[in-house]
Every structure is written in structure tokens, then in C-alpha cells.
Amino acid sequence: MSKSEIRRLDNLIATAARKLEGVQRRETWALPAGEQARMAGHVGVIVAKGVRGQQRSPRAERGIDQIWNNAEDRLRAEIAAAQTAKAELIHQAAKAKTEKKTSGWW
Template identity: 45%
Template sequence: MANTRKLDREIAAVKNKLDRVRSKDSSALPAGDQAKLAGYIGVALAKATRLKSSPMAERGADRIWSNASERLAADLRVLEGERQAVIDQEAAARREKKKASWF
């Protein structure tokens, strides 16, 4: 079997982080996005205390969550593709070995 343990650990970590982002856990975001999110939340709270809406802040916060989710989903697809490539290479090597030793 192909040695994919390192890739499996990375895939598990990215899946965990993606689940945390989808459940809106701000600790899963990079520091810059956490700071932006805190600013948007501050604006939304300040407006809410004056009984006003803050659609710009809400859109900005939603954009941060969706961008983070898209980035992590893309990373996950890349890692899974790399894992599959390793498995395919191992299978091809086994097939070649069997072909060579057949005679």
C-alpha cells in the first residue's frame, strides 16, 4: 500500500479546519481575517445599539467566511488529488513489476 500517512494527516487537518469555518469558529481563520471580522462585528454592534442596520458589515463578514471556506475547500481538493496521484503511481509501479517478473 502506498505510504500516504502524511497526506492523510494533512487532509484530516484541513477537513477539521473547514468544518470549524463552516460552523463559524473564528479561531479557524487566519489572523488577518480574524481582525477584519472583529472590525465588522464591532461596526455591526455599534450600529445595532443605535437601532440601525449594517448591511455592509454583514456582507463583509459573510464574504470573509465564504472566502475562507472556498480556500480550504480548494486546499482539500489539491491534497486529495496528490494522495490519489501517489496511489496511482504505486499501482503503476506494482503493475510494471508484475509485468517484468512474468517471464
């Protein structure tokens, strides 16, 4: 185990947690570029229909909701995976330390 690997995982967890908070507040900066582009397309459809005086666009609204839900699920899974990897690294380090102590000179 190296402390740099744990630090890298801590940074990854913190970044994903900040993005998750942004997604939960519906802030587009927290989305990847591809999802931002799809979001803009859906918003464009909603605005265009509104300007023309047509009915709402439930497909575009569902698409926007789906983008937010998928991003939230993905970020939760990313955080869980990073926390599991960090716990495994710490466990391996503790195991190696105890093995080193038990195989001592005595």
C-alpha cells in the first residue's frame, strides 16, 4: 500500500461527492459534456414548443429527468467502488504489517 494510492482514492471520492451534490441540486456543471449536450437538446425542444404555443413535450421532460437520474446513479456507484477499493488497500496494508511483525527475529 502506498499513501499516494489512498490519497488518490480520497481525491476521487471527494470529487465524485461534490459532483453528486451538484447533480442533486440540478447544476449542469456536474454533468459530463455529452450529457450536457443532450440536456441542451431537450431544453431546446421544450423552448421551441413553448415559443410556438404548442403543447408540452413530455418526451423531452422525461429525457431530462432520465439524464439527472442516470448521472446520480453513476456517481453513487463510482463513490461506492472507490470506497471499496480504499478499504481493500487499507486491509491489505494492515495484513502486510501484521505478517511482517509475526515473521520477526524472535
